[in-house]
Amino acid sequence: MSKLTGLHEAISRLDEAWADAGDSNDLSRDQLIAVTNAIGVLQRRLDAVHVGVAAGIASESRTELGADSLAKQQGFRTPAKLIAAATGVSMGDAIRLIKVGEATAARTDLLGARLPAKYPLVSEALAAGTLSAQAAALIIAVLERCRIAAGPERTAEGERLLVDAAPGLALDEIRRLVVRVEAWLDPDGVEPREDEQRGKRSLTFFERGGRLHLNGNFDVETGAPIVAALRGYVSAAFAARKAAPDPDAPDADHRTVPMLQADALALFCAHVLGCKSEKLPLAGATVIVRMHLDDLESATGTATIDGIDQPISAAAARRMAADGGVIPCVLGGDSEILDWGRKKRFFTKAQRLALAERDGGCAMCNLPPEMVKAHHMRWWKRHHGRTDLSNGILLCESCHHRIHDNGWEIYIDGAGVNARVWFIPPTHVDPARTPRLGGRARFDIAA
Template sequence: MSDSGLVRVVDALSALARAVGALQALVAGEVARRSRPELGPAGLAKGQGFSSPADLLAASAGASLGEAKALITVGEATAGRESFTGERMPSPHPFVQAALTAGRISVAGAAMITRMLDRVACRAHPELLMATEEALTAAAAQLSLGSLSVAVKYAEARLDTDGVQPREEELHAGRSLSIVEEKSGAVRLTGVFAPVDGAVVAAAINALVSTELRRARDAFGSGRAYTCPDGTPTDACVCVDPALTEQRTLTQMRADALADIARHVIGCEQTTIDATTAVVVRMDLEDLTDPDSAGVASIDGIAQPISAETARGLAASAGIIPLVLGGDSAPLDLGRSQRLFTRAQKIALAERDGGCAFPGCARPPQFCDAHHIRWWDRHHGPTDITNGILLCSHHHHLIHREGWGIQVAENRTWFTPPVHIDPGQRPRPGNNLRRLLMRPVVVSAGENDASAAGAVGIAGERAA
């Protein structure tokens, strides 16, 4: 079958499904009429052993209860009526009934329209109500259910202007956020927000995710979209590196974005939260100082333990306090106020790195932390610009996990991958977008010229 022929078959089957749906709604309305509550056990549904007409329809069609209720809603809303004198009257929703019978709209679309119209019927002007039904029915034949849902919501707001604010208040009163630690140790967040608050949360998360998706698509994820400034072939250019392409799913990126926003709020000096708010990680001194330790650590308020390796990475994060314990579990070091980078130093690092320094990352400076390249504890690294680097949480953990080396030479950052990623351990230039336009500085994979130029780093070791 040709493509066009297959599409014609799809259209024909869709039209058939709409026609069958219209008949099902007609029958469902009659089933509901014969199962009215006042009939009691003599009603159709209860006479067949079902508690309601919706249960009867759902069992017959193998459908959900919601689908059965939608059929009843449409059937009752589009059925003809009788007056008190026995005279036949047209359907209360003639436009929906005509479109449904002609197979132009689906049962789901008809239910969406009729439910809204019935909700506002007692408050809306009859002529405006009829005109809205006609317009929505015509639009439903062309729109998807998602788009029709938006149109119905706006139509309801225009028909019932007094009901907009009460609905906002109802949605606001229903807001909630649950934080549950699951048996596996994962922390599940489930939230319901009012439209305005939800839009703010979504905008903040999507802004970070969109920036990284554009970066992955246009800069480092596609050789067709990026040309090396010095003419190096795409397959040899360090600006386009398969090892640095985005590997996370969209949902993982959203989760990372939300976590980074929370870290930013906790670590920000100008914030409305208590200045003492912090995440406390408890671990033994031996596990902190020994890079090969397989010990564990704990986070206050979370039952699930974390690995010592993860805790060592967290020790350099803003708003996270390592509570180091000796052999007798006595606190040895609480707080890092003397070893944190100052605001002026962070500004200087932001000028140099432009945000997260890891190649290809587009996280802005406000969502990054200043980390010691040479560790404060293990290597006695100083808190100065040449020993500092801006990293987002994702790439900070990646560097620890994979064992990347970091160097700073001539005010530029370089990242050396571990052997299992690049056997030649060719240094990658950091993500300073302005300097990517210049001719790359060649760093020999043998004798490192960057070290002779005063680079600060520990290539091949894990950087803090």
């Protein structure tokens, strides 16, 4: 199928989804979903055409053409400026379109023989309408950064992993995948990059207009305790708000999340200065650093921090484990008893750590571990559910209510921390009820 044929089919699909509705206000719920999906397909199909055209414009505007450059003939200094002006995108977006087009276009050797695209799997995914230009740009950028260190075979495998995992994910979720794949492609580069990032850390403040302004920029190792503490305070504040007898009272806590985070920072600093408070309202927030036993023993490889996407080096993990308030979770060795049957109603701290390892936070929406709760899938009291890992799941309050109220089902495939969590949607969401992978496994990279 040619790119234009795919584009015409996507337009037809949008027409069918819209049906006889006059405008978007007339669409039914089913039509809203169908139209949204059709728009996504259409946008990706259009992206496939756009990147090819952008690469063509760049080729016809290369420097050696001089006055015959297509961009210059049209009154623009560069092809990116031409594309940005014609389509209304930013210069950065235009440059990315060109880079994606050049990396996914067929090539020729010195004798004129055709060669495959530099990244053929990305090219195929674009043409098939399963990958957007923005997602392709993220994938190509990380492959370009790592291709020398990783070598051709590992780079090709990284391309396959990303192209296979990207469909169905939002762009922010693809960014999470990209940082994990970069650590997998170039594990030896993680620590040097950390040294570079650590050298750029900063916290500045100044007074203006009667207010104090702070601007912080932290590397992951420095920032992890800050993130855990602020999120813990916010979680505790929301829990207290929920337990209030009259949450709508005039004197009730109506602070926004940014306000709560600002108040948390002030409270923490005041505690350090006075050191009089016996307990800070952090709702059990802890920095948890996870790494495999083999990596710990060999002092190589990488580790991850709960609630942080960027992997860290083994050296950084060892430094963090030596600090107070940080729990090192070593995988692959002996563990505590994680199944309690009916002997305990509430999940233990060891079980919560194991669930956090399996689910990575909210198993459905990926909210960080410190902002979720451990729930029984089969209720402990009403349905005599067991307090075991196989009957436990980490969910935020929103997803917990959505699952119970809207008829979602949960299935655990496997046992222990390596099990996979699947969510089965109700028929009104997906008539085929296709299971959706949740938990940490959705972002794990296994070559």
